Amino acid sequence: xxxxxxxxxxxxxxxxxxxxxxxxxxxxxxxxxxxxxxxxxxxxxxxxxxxxxxxxxxxxxxxxxxxxxxxxxxxxxxxxxxxxxxxxxxxxxxxxxxxxxxxxxxxxxxxxxxxxxxxxxxxxxxxxxxxxxxxxxxxxxxxxxxxxxxxxxxxxxxxxxxxxxxxxxxxxxxxxxxxxxxxxxxxxxxxxxxxxxxxxxxxxxxxxxxxxxxxxxxxxxxxxxxxxxxxxxxxxxxxxxxxxxxxxxxxxxxxxxxxxxxxxxxxxxxxxxxxxxxxxxx
Ligand SMILES: [Zn+2]
Numbered sequence: 001x002x003x004x005x006x007x008x009x010x011x012x013x014x015x016x017x018x019x020x021x022x023x024x025x026x027x028x029x030x031x032x033x034x035x036x037x038x039x040x041x042x043x044x045x046x047x048x049x050x051x052x053x054x055x056x057x058x059x060x061x062x063x064x065x066x067x068x069x070x071x072x073x074x075x076x077x078x079x080x081x082x083x084x085x086x087x088x089x090x091x092x093x094x095x096x097x098x099x100x101x102x103x104x105x106x107x108x109x110x111x112x113x114x115x116x117x118x119x120x121x122x123x124x125x126x127x128x129x130x131x132x133x134x135x136x137x138x139x140x141x142x143x144x145x146x147x148x149x150x151x152x153x154x155x156x157x158x159x160x161x162x163x164x165x166x167x168x169x170x171x172x173x174x175x176x177x178x179x180x181x182x183x184x185x186x187x188x189x190x191x192x193x194x195x196x197x198x199x200x201x202x203x204x205x206x207x208x209x210x211x212x213x214x215x216x217x218x219x220x221x222x223x224x225x226x227x228x229x230x231x232x233x234x235x236x237x238x239x240x241x242x243x244x245x246x247x248x249x250x251x252x253x254x255x256x257x258x259x260x261x262x263x264x265x266x267x268x269x270x271x272x273x274x275x276x277x278x279x280x281x282x
Pocket of ligand 1: 033035120201230
C-alpha cells in the first residue's frame with residue numbers, strides 16, 4: 001500500500017472506530033428494579049457498578065424491602081449520586097405481625113426525603129398465605145401514599161397477578177402510574193395492565209426457554225415495556241442460576257431485540273424513554 005492509500009485507509013479506519021465508539025456511547029439502559037444494596041454485593045459492589053456502566057447502564061432504581069434493608073439501600077444511594085435511586089415501601093413477603101410498625105417507618109422515611117417510587121409493594125401468595133388480609137391492607141395503604149406523593153408504584157405480583165390488577169383498578173383515578181415488575185402473566189393480563197396505564201417490567205425470565213414470555217412479548221408494543229434485572233435474583237441466560245447484576249440487563253435487551261426483530265439501540269432508546277416517563281428525569 002503506497003503512502004496516499006495508507007493515509008486514506010487510516011482516515012477511514014479512524015472514522016469507523018469513532019462511529020463504533022459513538023454508537024456505543026449513545027446506548028443508554030436503565031435497570032428499573034435491582035436490589036444491589038443486598039449483602040450479595042458487599043464484596044464487589046463498586047466493580048459491579050463499573051461493569052454496569054460499561055454496558056451502558058446509566059441509572060439503577062432500587063426497590064425497598066423492609067426495615068432490615070432500608071439503611072443499606074439509602075447508603076448505596078448516597079454513595080452513588082446520579083446513578084442509584086431508592087424507592088420506599090414494604091415488600092409483601094415482609095408483611096408479618098409487625099406490619100403496622102414497618103408501615104410507620106416507611107412512611108416516616110417518605111416524609112424526610114424524596115423517593116423515585118413506592119415499592120416494591122403488592123401481593124405474594126407463593127411463599128405464604130398466612131398474612132393475606134394484612135398484605136391487602138398494606139398494598140392498599142401504600143397505593144394511597146403513591147397518590148398522595150404523586151409517585152409511581154412498583155408492584156410485586158407473585159401468584160397474584162389478577163388480584164393485583166383488581167387492586168390497581170380500585171385506585172385508578174387517572175393519576176396512578178406504575179409497573180408490574182417481573183411480569184409473568186398471560187396476554188390478557190398484559191393487556192389489562194396496559195389499559196390501566198401501567199408498564200410491564202421485563203427481566204431475565206424472558207431469556208428462559210420454557211417461560212412463554214417471548215411469545216407474549218411478540219404482540220406487546222415496546223412502548224409499554226421497561227427493563228429490569230431484579231438482581232441478585234433471576235439472572236438471564238447465560239448466567240441463569242448465578243448471582244444476577246445490573247450489567248446483565250444487556251442480555252435481556254438483546255433477547256427483546258431478537259423477539260421484536262429490532263436493533264439493540266432501538267430497544268435501549270424506547271425502554272429508557274419509558275423508564276424516564278415512569279420515574280421522572282434522573
Ligand atoms: Zn424485587
